[in-house]
């Protein structure tokens with residue numbers, strides 16, 4: 539795997555702008571939803587099985603995260619908490635690339651074995667998170 543830091547090439551997709559926009563838009567939408575006191579989304583999997591799905595607790599984790607209650611955010615859904623941490627770091631980085639014109643980071647080479655490793659690592663994280671949710675079941 540090789541990560542390079544370089545300016546965007548002409549015509550190259552600006553992932554930093556795209557994902558910073560999606561992240562900011564999603565945050566604004568969620569904040570508006572909660573401010574209007576609209577009903578929270580219901581988990582169909584949990585309603586049918588009585589067990590949490592992979593993303594159960596992610597909304598409560600986000601609310602705790604944005605109130606700086608990080609331990610509570612972790613307890614609601616550890617993987618969602620890690621995603622919010624990563625997304626926060628990415629947004630700081632993306633802001634620097636988009637607004638301050640800092641060079642962008644790009645992965646230029648990823649071997650088949652590295653792809654396989656990342657795929658297994660991600661599936662393992664999902665499985666571990668689900669085991670935690672099934673055992674701890676913080677949503678009940």
Ligand SMILES: [Zn+2]
Nearest residue numbers: 581591593594
């Ligand atoms: Zn769920």
